[in-house]
Amino acid sequence: MLEAVIFDVDGTLVDSVDQHAKAWQEAFRHFGKEVAYPDIRQQIGKGGDHLMPVFLPEEQVKKQGKEIEQYRKELLMRKYIPTIKPLPGVRALFDRLREDGRRIALASSAKKDELGIYKKIAGIEDLVDTETSADDAQESKPDPDIFQAALQRLNGVNPRNVIAVGDTPYDSEAAGKAGIRTIGVLSGGFSEEQLRAAGCIAIFRDTEDLLRNYGDSPLKTG
DSSP states (O other), X not given: XXXXXXXXXXXXXXXXXXXXXXXXXXXXXXXXXXXXHHHHHTTBTBOHHHHHHHHSOHHHHHHHHHHHHHHHHHHIIIIIGGGOEXXXXXXXXXXXXXXXXXXXXXXXSSOHHHHHXXXXXXXXXXGOSEEEOGGGOSSOTTSSHHHHXXXXXXXXXXXXXXXXXXXXXXXXXXXXXXXXXXXEEGGGSOOHHHHHHTTOSEEESSHXXXXXXXXXXXXXXX
């Protein structure tokens, strides 16, 4: 029986993938590395600890990684967060889950203060039972730490009774390592093929489409 649903946030509940990619691109440029925007966008969903090594030498990550990530965060907060909008159907989907007695958790690679802002943007502050962020994990997605922390905060609910919802292959990979099945949504820009290859058990266009097809989805059938 399905007891809880764990949601990714960026690209799943709020339309923020482009903003994150642009912030990373500007941060890399500021530190002397030019990276193509499409290449960065394909890495969004990972935490900075996994994203930076894709583009920067190991030595630079060791020496400047914290500084680069802080620059990116300040840029994001100042320039890009004001442009982020909620994705459709999020609050209505959360309401439906609560009507069915499902507990709701968030599992995001964002920092805790960013996550608080995203909850306000999505209008779900009063509907979330618990949450985990990059601050609660040693390693970010696609490692399972964030989902494992969410399971603990759900009072150790059996992973077989939990479903994750996310927009990136990294969500599905991380959840799978924690023993959790994942529903994929296309709102983050990854293809259906990429999400299925990462292990998603069902694919929907976005949260609104998932709500529209709720009765036939794993959220209802378990």
